[in-house]
Amino acid sequence: MSENLWKKALELFAGGVNSPVRAAVKPYPFYVEKSEGAFLYTIDGQRLIDYVLGYGPLILGHAHPYVKKKIIEQIEKGWLYGTPSKKEIELAEKIRSHIPSAEKIRFVNSGTEATMLAIRLARGYTKREKILKFDGNYHGAHDYALINAGSAVSEFNVIISSGIPTSIINTVIVCKYNDLDCVEKHLRTEEIAGVIVEPVMGNMGVILPEQDFLNGLRELTKTYNSVLIFDEVITGFRLGLSGAQGYFKVIPDLTTLGKIIGGGLPIGAVTGKKEIMSNLTPEGKVFNAGTFNANPLTMAAGIATIEVLETTNAYDIANKASKEIAEELDNSLSKKNFKYTINRIQSMFQFFIGISKVTNADDARLANKDLYVKIHEKLLKLGVFIPPSQFETIFTSSSHSDEIVNLTIEAIHKVVSEI
Template sequence: MSNDTLFQEALTHFPGGVSSPVRAFRAVGGTPKFFRKAWGSRFEDEEGRRYVDLCMSWGPLILGHAVPEIISAAVEAMQEGLTFGAPSRRELALARRIKSMVPFLDKMRFVSSGTEAVMSALRAARGYTKRERILKFDGCYHGHSDAMLVKAGSGLVTFGEPSSAGVPRGFADLTTVISLDDLEALEATFDKLGHELAAAIIEPIPANNGLLVQDTTFLRRLRELCNAYGVVLIFDEVISGFRVAPGGAAELLGITPDLVTYGKIIGGGMPVGLYGGRKDIMAVISPDGPVYQAGTLSGNPVAMAAGLATLERLTPNVYRSLDQKGAQWAAAFEKMPGLHVPRVGSLLWPLFQPGVKRADRVESGAIARFNKMHGLLLKEGVYLPPSGYEVAFLSAAHGDEELAHVERAIGVVAAALKNED
């Protein structure tokens, strides 16, 4: 059945025909691809066309699609029961493995998504500090809970503004939003509001509005200010966790947060999230403390098994290989005239604009150029995330054959773009 036919039916079932907005291809144009199977670094759509996948389910598949050992672990768990709604030994096994990779993680709680992890971490911070205000940074995405769908106001230090319909004004009033890479705004915010802040939440490697790599000076100053004002520093490592280093961005940057959120890789392709950190903060979580949080599928044994099978295979050699691949693939993309590729390990951001560290500095022309490139690469069997604001992901399964395929495609597309100019 054709992608067009499937999408027309999908439009009768789902808003925009999709279960998550970016999948609708509204940003890049065209019809979404419906995929029927995947292996390694490739997948095949319902029309039988095959693609090199540079989205990799938005990050969880660091080892590739359909890794036999991960599937075997999940199947073994399924044969013992899909869900218990009760403790299982697999939760303990995954928790031990995570603690071995993230030494500062005293206690943790498994949930079912990154959004849920962030929402819960913020509630824990408010319960611990007995304060209500949250600080976040423009260009960092923390899921779709009401308090996080807030954009910056018009002044240096202002109340936030709802960035989605349906978000009550009151949530925005308790969220302050400032720009990344702006020490003046950071200092002014803590000077004015520091004693009101329960938490400051940031992607230490912002990778949801492009790859906005920050100067460590900015991040270290944020850590210092949180210490000075008794503010809980939350690192949202749903993307960077276990991707850029065994201990995520916290290890790579040498900065320890008070709480951290994870997702994606720790589920090995299954839905999962986690929040955790200092034991004195986590002590406020029910049933030990007064902050309520619960979930029917939290600690799901199948997700625990898939996550453990993934983390057990993330050896130092895998991380070294991913970093080397990242450099090779970035260099290949940069053969496209005018294309720049900021990179951290196996995270890449193809953008027709250099040196961007803030979301408000991304030029519309750069995104329009990406949109053209996206459609042309798709015709050549290369699947990039369908938005110029999203990063590309490499996996251990991306090899020389796939790189050669992409390099050929880039040559074809570069020629086509030149003819359009």
């Protein structure tokens, strides 16, 4: 059945899909009939334990009953007003109460829009043009971010997307992740509007900041009057309610959010210092607008998701699942005669085979991607869905109960013993 849909999809969509990584599931992607808790149910009748979780937003698992109830309540009241609603105030207040850098907020509709706007804000505020980013960091699918980006960009061997003008490429400087010397060199010698970074890299697999990297970025950007932007589209409300900035206690000037704050509906947000945020239209001259910005349906799903995170032990369950699975995977892999490493933080992790330490994108590129894909394929046959790409993150949720974790561990032991 998925096979038939795929044949039609290949006629309808470039590469058969509407977002490239989805085509990485071979020989063709499975089509989903419904999802609930930790499970995806395919139209071919397979039940899969899901560790992709919509690529990050579903920290409570699929179709969480409370989030569902709140979405339905909002649907009864209409879903697009074209004028402000109380829900945007509620979600903004929640975000501001948890995210240390959040003073003012602008809601948009995707992480892509959020980082595009944060970069424009940094440029408008500093009156400078250049942006510094890191090799392998992915900040969405716009021109300023598709230079040495991670995620599907890397998976499909696109170093710099075709279609981006050279004049734009020349405004983006790329340093290696965890390389403060490179950052200092450029900040010292060039006028740089802003430094954008994933405080934990989730788009080359998981790569952690080395001690003092984020602190170093904070100090250097302060010294050279450059705007520090944390792209917390993945880490925001995943590493905890206060995101990576709370976890590492480093406060950026601007933060981009997405994924979890929309509870699984499309969202993005830019938040940060009043002094910078006030440059946005209609208060200032940095333009942003959106038909769907702060739409009440997404706001309702986001508020409900954060409420559950605030009032239950959701983080504990998700983190425990990730820890146990990563530990058992480590156990299994340690019996093999190859090098490997597992990078984990809270409810996100990834493993790399063939290399014993991964601290930047170059290291990640050395991992045995073919073996990763083989493990992904074998797990899928046993009903466990991890990302089809080495360069994505394995996520856990509060719906990954002990029983589900144990089923997963069993599958992992079997698969690793066979490779």
